Amino acid sequence: xxxxxxxxxxxxxxxxxxxxxxxxxxxxxxxxxxxxxxxxxxxxxxxxxxxxxxxxxxxxxxxxxxxxxxxxxxxxxxxxxxxxxxxxxxxxxxxxxxxxxxxxxxxxxxxxxxxxxxxxxxxxxxxxxxxxxxxxxxxxxxxxxxxxxxxxxxxxxxxxxxxxxxxxxxxxxxxxxxxxxxxxxxxxxxxxxxxxxxxxxxxxxxxxxxxxxxxxxxxxxxxxxxxxxxxxxxxxxxxxxxxxxxxxxxxxxxxxxxxxxxxxxxxxxxxxxxxxxxxxxxxxxxxxxxxxxxxxxxxxxxxxxxxxxxxxxxxxxxxxxxxxxxxxxxxxxxxxxxxxxxxxxxxxxxxxxxxxxxxxxxxxxxxxxxxxxxxxxxxxx
Amino acid sequence: xxxxxxxxxxxxxxxxxxxxxxxxxxxxxxxxxxxxxxxxxxxxxxxxxxxxxxxxxxxxxxxxxxxxxxxxxxxxxxxxxxxxxxxxxxxxxxxxxxxxxxxxxxxxxxxxxxxxxxxxxxxxxxxxxxxxxxxxxxxxxxxxxxxxxxxxxxxxxxxxxxxxxxxxxxxxxxxxxxxxxxxxxxxxxxxxxxxxxxxxxxxxxxxxxxxxxxxxxxxxxxxxxxxxxxxxxxxxxxxxxxxxxxxxxxxxxxxxxxxxxxxxxxxxxxxxxxxxxxxxxxxxxxxxxxxxxxxxxxxxxxxxxxxxxxxxxxxxxxxxxxxxxxxxxxxxxxxxxxxxxxxxxxxxxxxxxxxxxxxxxxxxxxxxxxxxxxxxxxxxxxxxxxxxxxxxxxxxxxxxxxxxxxxxxxxxxxxxxxxxxxxxxxxxxxxxxxxxxxxxxxxxxxxxxxxxxxxxxxxxxxxxxxxxxxxxxxxxxxxxxxxxxxxxxxxxxxxxxxxxxxxxxxxxxxxxxxxxxxxxxxxxxxxxxxxxxxxxx
Numbered sequence: 001x002x003x004x005x006x007x008x009x010x011x012x013x014x015x016x017x018x019x020x021x022x023x024x025x026x027x028x029x030x031x032x033x034x035x036x037x038x039x040x041x042x043x044x045x046x047x048x049x050x051x052x053x054x055x056x057x058x059x060x061x062x063x064x065x066x067x068x069x070x071x072x073x074x075x076x077x078x079x080x081x082x083x084x085x086x087x088x089x090x091x092x093x094x095x096x097x098x099x100x101x102x103x104x105x106x107x108x109x110x111x112x113x114x115x116x117x118x119x120x121x122x123x124x125x126x127x128x129x130x131x132x133x134x135x136x137x138x139x140x141x142x143x144x145x146x147x148x149x150x151x152x153x154x155x156x157x158x159x160x161x162x163x164x165x166x167x168x169x170x171x172x173x174x175x176x177x178x179x180x181x182x183x184x185x186x187x188x189x190x191x192x193x194x195x196x197x198x199x200x201x202x203x204x205x206x207x208x209x210x211x212x213x214x215x216x217x218x219x220x221x222x223x224x225x226x227x228x229x230x231x232x233x234x235x236x237x238x239x240x241x242x243x244x245x246x247x248x249x250x251x252x253x254x255x256x257x258x259x260x261x262x263x264x265x266x267x268x269x270x271x272x273x274x275x276x277x278x279x280x281x282x283x284x285x286x287x288x289x290x291x292x293x294x295x296x297x298x299x300x301x302x303x304x305x306x307x308x309x310x311x312x313x314x315x316x317x318x319x320x321x322x323x324x325x326x327x328x329x330x331x332x333x334x335x336x337x338x339x340x341x342x343x344x345x346x347x348x349x350x351x352x353x354x355x356x357x358x359x360x361x362x363x364x365x366x367x368x369x370x371x372x373x374x375x376x377x378x379x380x381x
Numbered sequence: 382x383x384x385x386x387x388x389x390x391x392x393x394x395x396x397x398x399x400x401x402x403x404x405x406x407x408x409x410x411x412x413x414x415x416x417x418x419x420x421x422x423x424x425x426x427x428x429x430x431x432x433x434x435x436x437x438x439x440x441x442x443x444x445x446x447x448x449x450x451x452x453x454x455x456x457x458x459x460x461x462x463x464x465x466x467x468x469x470x471x472x473x474x475x476x477x478x479x480x481x482x483x484x485x486x487x488x489x490x491x492x493x494x495x496x497x498x499x500x501x502x503x504x505x506x507x508x509x510x511x512x513x514x515x516x517x518x519x520x521x522x523x524x525x526x527x528x529x530x531x532x533x534x535x536x537x538x539x540x541x542x543x544x545x546x547x548x549x550x551x552x553x554x555x556x557x558x559x560x561x562x563x564x565x566x567x568x569x570x571x572x573x574x575x576x577x578x579x580x581x582x583x584x585x586x587x588x589x590x591x592x593x594x595x596x597x598x599x600x601x602x603x604x605x606x607x608x609x610x611x612x613x614x615x616x617x618x619x620x621x622x623x624x625x626x627x628x629x630x631x632x633x634x635x636x637x638x639x640x641x642x643x644x645x646x647x648x649x650x651x652x653x654x655x656x657x658x659x660x661x662x663x664x665x666x667x668x669x670x671x672x673x674x675x676x677x678x679x680x681x682x683x684x685x686x687x688x689x690x691x692x693x694x695x696x697x698x699x700x701x702x703x704x705x706x707x708x709x710x711x712x713x714x715x716x717x718x719x720x721x722x723x724x725x726x727x728x729x730x731x732x733x734x735x736x737x738x739x740x741x742x743x744x745x746x747x748x749x750x751x752x753x754x755x756x757x758x759x760x761x762x763x764x765x766x767x768x769x770x771x772x773x774x775x776x777x778x779x780x781x782x783x784x785x786x787x788x789x790x791x792x793x794x795x796x797x798x799x800x801x802x803x804x805x806x807x808x809x810x811x812x813x814x815x816x817x818x819x820x821x822x823x824x825x826x827x828x829x830x831x832x833x834x835x836x837x838x839x840x841x842x843x844x845x846x847x848x849x850x851x852x853x854x855x856x857x858x859x860x861x862x863x864x865x866x867x868x869x870x871x872x873x874x875x876x877x878x879x880x881x882x883x884x885x886x887x888x889x890x891x892x893x894x895x896x897x898x899x900x901x902x903x904x905x906x907x908x909x910x911x912x913x914x915x916x917x918x
Binding site: 098 | 499
């Protein structure tokens, strides 16, 4: 079959689409992860907690599919990345999965019994289901920036040679905190939009604090990356349309190399600028009580923060700290030309449809959540 | 620690997490369609009771759905965590249907499930009905894409090995998409889901009738379940036969093992109803057979033989030898990608490349394998015969039982004698666990029967696992089992609690259209679906 788009173009498109899915995940699922993180702290009574849970109740399930789809797309478009990252981060992924498994059941089971201890237990389950994935996703990003200790044997079987606790190093933990702070901000803004009175006001204040923390941590992370984390550069000739075999290049590790793209392609600086400006603007708009603006600013901040490491590392997607020449890059870790093309067609058809019906569902469900809803809707959580 | 290695533990973990997931999937498949049917009746007749029926079964559906989602998250990532070499080797083919499942089906299902529960008072009646049908269609589409992926593991079409990337790559996406195995598996699996949903509704309704509670709701639910269930049970058996026919064409070893048939019988082969298969002695004792039947069913002819295990093992030896040539060609091509002779050898014998890999359990370099090792490797292509033999018979036996049960219930319901036949109601109630048993043994037949292959003829399972420390897999395996079991206990507790509680006590929803419905429902304007006053008034 003749594929009408060049292999290297398709690879760049799929690199960008992986970013789109991650950003989609952060913007959509991010606010319900953030809501779950804030749940035990903002909700002081059972009624307030029910309001918080039901503000995301009808939509969180659809939102989580961004994550599932991200996994599927990584499998289909970047099989070596899927294979190496998830087997390498084995225990971290196990912990994330357990935390995510808690979410559907916690939402569903919590309201089914009146017992207070039962409900408190599920509230904390929801908190774990929000906090742990948020933290570990950030930690994973941090580790990717630092390089991950893995190599391939001759059959291209990936071996991870680091430890679980090696993942929890200071820089990675800082990235984890950036992730927690930014999703908490996003959740707080959403809660403020969906609730009223004292609860809404508490959410607004939490949002201001969290957005300022996001700004500060992201800035510290940038300085740390510049001063303390070595980057990677391909030193051999690049065949950007060559076969996906990560053993055929040479790579150099050099201080400051993660900032090369920002020097050579200045427009990419927009990502860190949005990452810094988004949270600041969110804080300002929350102070001015502009709900829609604050939500958009927070979303833009998420976009900037996630795009920053992506653009900085291009074309690297998973650098190897133990065998730098075996690092996975956009040019040697993708699916075949045909698969990337077929998947692109599927994405071009279905992503707009998904966005359309998601928008419709949010429109149907628009409006504030108040205790009144429990009088008419006995199916609420 | 025990002597289990990473491969065995990873297999155990995959089997257990898949079997747990598959406790919830069939009910979601079936109940989503049954809910859509019930709500359709509500919208068409405007009778309030059908809305109560839909909402009541919706509660139980929701509890089950949450567990399905929870256990499904693991499945999407487990290929990467535990089967990294598999992911590398076939991700180019296998990943696409999984990703499209997310794009096309799961997104739709998960987005609309929220509206199903929260949209009753925010949507018009047809609007809500459309949402319910979307959930039902989407859950079925999900099954379609998952089974397209799975069918490729059973019958890998439309792909070839690329020595430059050391993996399988797609050559013909439509062949993967329209894999005949996928089609027969899809209809067989969703029908099994419909049977599960129907037995679930039937059994719980029977419980109410036996107790004399919620009689009106129970009788109506039962009628839906009996008729839908009868159609589904017929379809599951007929389409299961189609699935078996596809298996005969593509996985001859699986059929021979299911039948405990060690030696090729003269065509048309007899069907073994009973027997005691013995894997060590390589024979099946005390066989009771029906002449001709297997030959007719499996080959749909009277002249084609169904090959026995010994003959297939002999075939495997030949394929291993050709596979060794292919393996040698791959090594040559890695040293020199322009080696034309090696390319030609690979093109000729690449279908047998996977068979050479079977040797890697016994010897590092398949080219150095001895005859004894080839013999040994060929015998590893035989799956666990006694387990398959009995799992298959359990599944088929239950399939025929469901047809009978639904047929009888359908007749009794049609004659409006449901409440009088108490022994039948009891039978229906005690049938509740059976569809789950059928579904789980069906999984065993399909997947355990595929062993030693993770992808039939292409990749042996033992090569596919991630090289992670054994301790890590112990942690995840025991963690999942413990976690899932606790959740399952809570799930069953809530299910039983809400099933016992029953419909009418659960809620009372104001509904402008039907609040004051007189007995027998209201007359509804077909255009607006709003009640209209009776002419007499």
